Amino acid sequence: MDKQKATLLLEDGTVFYGTLIGKHGTNGGEICFNTGMTGYQEIYTDPSYTGQIVVTTTSHIGNYGVIDSEAESDGPTIASIVVNSFSEIYSRLDATQSLQEFLESNGITGIADVDTRKLVRHIRSKGAMNAIISSEFDNLEDLQKELDKVPDMAGLELSSKVCTKEPYYVGDENSTIKVACVDYGIKRNILRNLAARGVYCKVFPAKTAVADMEAWQPNAYFLSNGPGDPAVMDYAVETVKEILALNKPVFGICLGHQLLAEAVGIKTYKMHHGHRGINHPIKNLNTGKSEITSQNHGFNIVREDSENHPDIEITHVHLNDNTVAGIKLKDRPAFSVQYHPESAPGPHDSRYLFDDFISLINNN
Ligand SMILES: NC(=O)CC[C@H](N)C(=O)O
Numbered sequence: 001m002d003k004q005k006a007t008l009l010l011e012d013g014t015v016f017y018g019t020l021i022g023k024h025g026t027n028g029g030e031i032c033f034n035t036g037m038t039g040y041q042e043i044y045t046d047p048s049y050t051g052q053i054v055v056t057t058t059s060h061i062g063n064y065g066v067i068d069s070e071a072e073s074d075g076p077t078i079a080s081i082v083v084n085s086f087s088e089i090y091s092r093l094d095a096t097q098s099l100q101e102f103l104e105s106n107g108i109t110g111i112a113d114v115d116t117r118k119l120v121r122h123i124r125s126k127g128a129m130n131a132i133i134s135s136e137f138d139n140l141e142d143l144q145k146e147l148d149k150v151p152d153m154a155g156l157e158l159s160s161k162v163c164t165k166e167p168y169y170v171g172d173e174n175s176t177i178k179v180a181c182v183d184y185g186i187k188r189n190i191l192r193n194l195a196a197r198g199v200y201c202k203v204f205p206a207k208t209a210v211a212d213m214e215a216w217q218p219n220a221y222f223l224s225n226g227p228g229d230p231a232v233m234d235y236a237v238e239t240v241k242e243i244l245a246l247n248k249p250v251f252g253i254c255l256g257h258q259l260l261a262e263a264v265g266i267k268t269y270k271m272h273h274g275h276r277g278i279n280h281p282i283k284n285l286n287t288g289k290s291e292i293t294s295q296n297h298g299f300n301i302v303r304e305d306s307e308n309h310p311d312i313e314i315t316h317v318h319l320n321d322n323t324v325a326g327i328k329l330k331d332r333p334a335f336s337v338q339y340h341p342e343s344a345p346g347p348h349d350s351r352y353l354f355d356d357f358i359s360l361i362n363n364n
Contacts, residue, residue, distance in 0.1 A: 005135065005138065006135040007111075007138050008082060009132050009140065010122075011130045014122060015140065016111070016119060018112055018113040019112050020111065021110040021112045022080075022104055022106075022108045022109050022110045025109040026109060026135075026136050027053070027108065027110075027133055028130065028147055029051045029130065030079075030131075030150075030153040031082075031123060031131040032049075032052050032054060032123070032128060032276055033055040033057060033120045034296070035278075036346065037058050037278075039344065039346070040058070041099075042070060042189075043345075045071040045072040046225075046296065047225075048185055048254065051158060051228075052153070052227075053131050055082040055083075055116055055123070056083055057120055059085055062087040062088060063089070064095065065096070065099060066099055067092070067094050068096050069094075072187040072189065073188065076108060077227070078108065080133045082114050082116060083110065083112050083114070083116065084112070084113070084117075086099070088100045109135060124273055127273050128273050130150045131147070132147040132150065154231075156228045158228035159183075159184035159185050159227065159233065159255070160207055162226070163205050163226070167205070167208070168202075168203050169200065169201065170192075170195050171198075171201050177200065177358070178199075178200050178201075178217065178220075179202075179361075180202055180204060180222070181194070181202065181204065182236075182239065182256070183203050183224055185226030187225055189342040189343075190222075190225070193342045193351070194354065194357075197354055202216055210239055210243055214246070219248065219364070220248050220357070220361045220364075221249070222250075222252070222357075223251070223253070223259055223336070224256050225255050225256060225296075226256075230299055231267070231269075231299070233259060233262075237262045240259050244263060244264075247333070249333040249334070249357065251353070252337075253337060254297055254337075254338060257326070257336035257337055257338050258297075258300075260327070260334060261305075264312065265305070266301050266302060268299050269299065270299055271298055274296075275339075276296045278346035279292055279347075280318065281293075283316065283317050284315065284326075285315055291349035292349050293350050294344075294346030296340065297339075300324065301324050301327070301338070302324075303323065306327060311332075312327050312330065314326070316338075316339075326338065335357075342354075
């Protein structure tokens with residue numbers, strides 16, 4: 001059978017032609033690329049990618065299928081995917097589904113047989129932009145009409161749409177360490193890392209009042225990763241301010257880091273094309289050691305604001321572009337990083353941050 005055609009149209013008018021993967025249809029979003037050589041399932045199910053079209057630079061995608069136990073959330077909320085060579089055939093003993101079945105059952109229209117190296121170089125030089133992928137329309141005018149409906153990522157609040165609707169628990173209920181995890185789009189491996197260190201986690205919806213979380217008497221708070229633009233999340237910034245006033249230990253990852261920054265008056269901004277991959281070099285300024293990290297973000301915190309803040313210490317920097325990658329509050333037991341120490345997929349260099357959080361709780 002002939003493969004069905006699909007078209008990718010970028011906001012700046014660039015067009016790529018390829019073949020349909022997943023469900024016949026049309027999907028739009030902000031296009032971004034991840035340079036990791038493995039971990040497509042974890043990327044596609046990471047809620048931080050909500051509304052985005054993910055381009056992977058690995059040339060083969062799909063060849064190890066999909067395994068339920070490796071999903072980072074209940075299901076993918078990405079807009080779409082772009083790949084070079086797509087494989088419907090998969091080889092992995094425990095695989096439960098092919099990637100084609102996974103995409104189709106989740107209503108995702110993607111495109112394969114695209115020169116992803118060319119596309120990535122394009123995004124890298126022109127910056128983040130919206131795009132549309134369709135197997136329904138190939139006429140540029142129709143595609144443009146669909147593209148016009150796609151909202152800008154800057155100014156978008158998405159956490160309340162992807163977070164849990166009801167609180168739930170992870171870990172050992174008899175543990176002495178109770179951590180309230182504010183879910184802005186949390187990845188499961190973060191909870192696994194906390195539970196593995198003896199933490200009993202209660203995960204709360206993004207818009208839970210601090211009084212309701214305090215009623216559970218947590219020893220500490222965790223601020224999760226998540227999608228969207230931190231600059232428009234006033235409700236979350238208010239929550240973080242109230243949490244900080246409690247003087248309990250706080251740890252934030254990625255969006256959680258950006259919200260901690262906003263809560264102390266450090267602004268965030270949209271980056272040119274973001275950091276997404278599993279080999280991003282970070283320097284820990286306290287130990288002088290470098291770590292190779294997993295990253296996925298399109299926004300960042302303003303360096304100048306961080307440097308000029310009397311109560312902030314910059315603890316980590318990104319070695320590629322000198323952006324701020326970690327901060328700590330001098331007057332409170334709170335710290336956060338822009339990258340992913342739970343790193344699924346990715347290197348385990350930064351797992352010590354979870355241990356630091358436990359020490360902070362034990363010594364508080
Ligand atoms: N992984 C995340 O938490 C992403 C944070 C935020 N949405 C960004 O893109 O910068």
